[in-house]
Amino acid sequence: MSERQPRSRRDRPAKPALSRQGIIDAALAILHDEGLDKVTMRRVAAAVDSGHASLYVYVRDTEDLHAQILDALLGEIAPSAGGEGGWRDRLKALLTAYGNLLGRHPGIARMAMSTQPSGPNYAALVEAVLALLREGGVSDRQAAWGVDLLLLYPTALAVEHSNPKVNAQRADALSEMATQLPTVDPAQFPNIARLGTALVSGDGAARAHWALNVILDGLLSD
Template sequence: MAIDARQRRGARKAPLTVQRITDAALDVVASQGYDALSMRSVAAVLDTGPASLYAHVVNKGDLDELIIGRLCAGIALPLPDAAHWREQIIDVCTQLRDQYLAYPGVSRAALAMEVTDLDILRVNEAMLAILVEGGVDPQSAAWAIDALFLYVGAYALEASIVAPAEPDAEDWRVSPADRDALIRRFRALPTDRFPHITRYAEQLTSGVRHERFDFTLRLMIDNLA
């Protein structure tokens, strides 16, 4: 019996949707890094041509906003609690950090973004509500949210550059051997020109996992009170 031509070509392609395009974009970032993300690379994952994407996505900037929105949609947001506002805002930032770290370099997409995506705005709304409930002046809260997003994004971006394969390692910034070498280099500096660097070499190179991240967040947040 003859086989129908359509059967020989395989099953009919699933229709393109914004959800499928976003899934494909995240697949590209997860497997190849953010630098590989383009309309062409996403189209290749979907087995189609780049032109077909433009019926659903305006441009690369639109694609960036979609993937950041998808990551923000995965963040669990608390009901604002004045007694625990610091812990709540730190938890939101930590969740955002972990979402970024799962996709090497993806936080670059969030830099200088004109936000219209509702899932991103949902996180902004929750952070603003937490800070205001905690007694932070609304103007300070608004600027603090911007600063926190920038810091979390920069931290995750550095992680993708320094240790793209294992940003969650015990110490992804520098190996113990490299740290020892760096300490020796600092201590070998002329003490008359660098008295503090030579004296505090261990402190300058300390910190494992996300200790520096936690320290900086608390430094920023505690000054809002």
């Protein structure tokens, strides 16, 4: 039997050239199929048929890679200061869309709490928020500081609701609290007794809109 001859490189299909966009695309595919925990430099390197050390030419580290994933996902919401309605309604709609996006990707939401997002889509989101604040008469100083607070709120909500088990436990706790409120001793807890079921009233959307209005009112107060 003759020895098996090595296959010439000329007979093999050429690998696609490694690029930052190719790395991000591979990372997104892994995110959708396997979750953020599986988006590691080595896993992405295997997906693009490259050594993991080569990826560091295009992304600094795993944190940078995750930030780029978030920026790519932000392309889904096409942030804009335009549209119908007043500036508050448009701003709340934009922030709600951002929060819903994070809610669909809980791992990304948790990452966004500790990693500074970057990239053109995130810059477009920030620009749209600042434009709406300016339209509403918010001062430049308040807007410059307030944009972080406004983006943090939907991020925190997405993280809070990212665990179905915790959500179920929270719902059970609120239901039990609502049952117990009518029996609270007003002599010991006068304010709790006075407010009663108002403490647990309103759905998530209503409370989120209220919270955003509170933040906006604060920014306008300067």
